[in-house]
Amino acid sequence: MMEKLIVSYAPHIRTHRTTQRLMLDVIIALIPSLIASIVFFGIKSLFLVLTTVASCVLFEFAWQKIFKNDITVCDLSAVVTGILLAFNMPVSAPLWMGVVGGAFAIIIVKMCFGGLGNNFVNPALAARAFLLLSWPVNMTKWTPTVFVSKAAQGGADVITGATPLGVLKETGKISFDYMDMFLGNISGCIGEVSTLAIVIGFIYLLVKKVITWHVPVIYVASVFIFAELMGENGLFYILSGGLMLGAVFMATDYVTSPMSLKGNIIYAFCLGLLTVVIRKFGALPEGVSYSILLMNIVTPLIDNVTKNRYYGKAKKSKEAKQ
């Protein structure tokens, strides 16, 4: 006769797409941007990424060991946080800052609130904001890309490490080539410069159904629309700064974005508005990370107001009207 049969509740089949698998897909989607960062800023970008990743993973592991929690580093979410943190730093940032940033992201933002799922803001972005406040000089020391430097040595006249948004803020002028901005041949944080690489990652995420198109597309579209409405150049707003990276990889973070489709549409739309307002009227040239952090905080509220959507409701309210 048979050994003990397992008796458990239905369903008896599960998807293979566990968190680990999804995070692996996010990491794969980030690889084009990693390659772009190495191409434009040299091998130092890679070292920065490795530092933050190692820092995030080690701190998470250590925390869980010390407090005897289940070890969940295998879910790869710390790796994603690490990569995104580095992607939001300039290549000139010292490696120790990567370590500090990783510690902040994991310990303060993630683990202190109970680990993955319970943090209310995106750890990588919160860490970036923290670094920016603590070491503003280091975090805004922009280096020109490898190609711009080469061209300068060859005798070209301009050499500037300023980011397009920085220049816009200072001078009110747009002095960049759209093609350079699209490919990533501009100054900025290492992971944000290449729109092309990010779009490749985005397509991969869509094909693998890790995320849906709604948040990134609505976010970017609303930035374009609001920028144009406020008399700015919409295309420039899209291609500059961290918008693309933020829209595809950070605004879509599962934990800190709303859950329902309706909630996500509201969220993405507000993100667009906030980003344009901060960029245009704020003291800082960039507004993506603060917009996302702000909206992260509002997310539980959005979830709460969009919870009612159950089947059978439409019918009832119609009947009630009659």
Added chain:
Amino acid sequence: MKFKTFKGGIHPNDKKELTNKVPVTKHIPLDEIIIPLRQHIGAPCDPLVNVGDYVYMGQKIGESQSFVSAPVHSSVSGTVSAIKSHPHPGGGEAMCVFIKNDYEDKLDPSIKPFSLELNPKSIKDYVDSLDSADIVHKVKESGITGMGGAAFPLHVKLSPPSDCKIDTVLINGAECEPYLTSDHRAMLERPQLIFAGALLVAKAVNAEKIIIAIESNKPDAIELFEEMAKDYPEITIGVLKTKYPQGSEKQLIQAVTKRQVPSGGLPANVGLLVTNIDTCSAVTRAVVMNMPLIERNVTVSGDAVKSPKNLLVRVGVTFQQLFDACDGFIEEPKKIVMGGPMMGIAQSTTEVPVIKGTSGILAFTKPETYGKEEGTCIKCGKCVDVCPMRLMPNALSIFSRMEKVEKLNDYHVMDCMECGSCTYICPQRRFIVQHIKHGKSVVKNSQQKGNK
């Protein structure tokens, strides 16, 4: 072609290729059969026979006075050897009548030979000659229940509340659970019986329209039915997108008719009657021959089964006999399930009998058939996307664990139909449905307390 569907749902690997090309073979029942006195939703039956009695095949052996109930019949001829409690495939134990098979299959005298000619004209003439109440009565006497899994007594559905006028009968041929192909084979092998049964059901409730809904993954059945429907102006075929849980009553209704059953309501409230496709052939046999529901198609499949098959099985045969009829197991199974893998019930033994609602029995070896550790919710929203009832499963599971009755009501916990889509999709492998079931019982208990 644009397929009809609903919002939400999942796309599990359907594994139907294991059995959908295999014609149904007749299974010969062995020595002893076990007929549970409760095979349906509603009141259990009281036995009508005693130990030692001789019973005919098709003889009524259990009945209840309650309206929501269905009588049970012997599926072989032989002697009653025992009436005792036995493990039930629906969980727990139930009183069962054990019958020693004499291998004669002597039919009960009330059962007539099948006299109806299966062509559109004679079927229509026959249906027209009958009286609605007569059909309902025969359906009740034959113990017909829904055969898709829930096993709700059909005569109850055929007697809708007087303020509900049924205009359309919806025949459910979605068979959206992975692995199962028993309905698919029934559609291919006894289409005229199904059409006749659909007409009989419609006649019983005086509905003008019949829609037979089939999922797009059964192109051969769709083609056959569309061809046949040309002879029946009142019958249309609805092609559904292949998606789980497309065959769930409310989702089917939404997909095919765009109507939504109000929360807590019945299909009859929106003028519909929904029944499973093979139930129709049982209705035809019941009305034409007085043949009770004692036999059905069962898919025997799963990765542990050596030769997955569709079998025509007598009610009361044990699962073990069916696995044996499929050449046994390739490897010792770790889990046996009655029904589909999404909503089926795990069994603790293979000695349980087939009942009227047994659409399939599955045996699995893979460790993934049982849950791994559960993680914390990462709020990915995937469960929210797939929930066909448009609920917030993650919130429900959390509130269920905290037993917050007010919140649970606020989030409409009672509308969850336990389809399992949320648990299937959750990347953190949370046991969402399990928590929600607990939450529902907490809510029910508190309501009862409130009523007292």
